[in-house]
Amino acid sequence: MHSCSTSGTGRQRHTDCFGVFRSDDHRVVNQFASIGESYKEGTALPVQQDAGGHCYPVGVAPTAGRLAGLFACVVALVAGLSALCGAFSTVMPRLGGRIGAALWSPGAGRMLRRLLTVCGIGFALSGLVGVIGWLAMP
Structure with missing residues (x-):
């Protein structure tokens, strides 16, 4: 520079x-x-x-940072969807119950739990690699 x-x-x-x-x-x-x-x-x-x-x-730090951001966005999307269902359940209990039953079936709940676990681990690892790479950059 x-x-x-x-x-x-x-x-x-x-x-x-x-x-x-x-x-x-x-x-x-x-x-x-x-x-x-x-x-x-x-x-x-x-x-x-x-x-x-x-x-x-380019390199390890920017790529890991972008990947951590992607994982964080998936977690935020699921949190937003949960908040939307909670809002419907509060305002319109019958409709909210139907939406919740459709979205959060037992199979979908297990799949969502696994997705969030993978995203959480991916976010933590990518963030750690990104910080280490950022500290190693000149």
């Missing part, structure tokens, strides 16, 4: 760092590549460049 610039204020604040992108085979060199994160000057990072010249971090 050669330099970083911050634009905007408050929640609209965004930092872009600029530097040289050099492909693994050294055939492609972009003197003005940018990445949307802040790094110290002189930092070398493994990145992938898109057609517009913007770079995205």
Whole structure:
């Protein structure tokens, strides 16, 4: 990275760092590549460049972080579905009971419990790998 610039204020604040992108085979060199994160000057990072010249971090830490986010989204989706069923049961007990019986049958409950267990374990492991990878990054 050669330099970083911050634009905007408050929640609209965004930092872009600029530097040289050099492909693994050294055939492609972009003197003005940018990445949307802040790094110290002189930092070398493994990145992938898109057609517009913007770079995205690659490697263990970013991939594990994205995977942890995916697992967290599945858990949040199930929690939202449970809250929706609970709201229907509170407001309209008969309809809520029918919806609950349809969605939470014993077989579906066992499958959902297994899914949540796998997602919880996946979230924990991906998060741990992501944190370790992030700490190991320069």
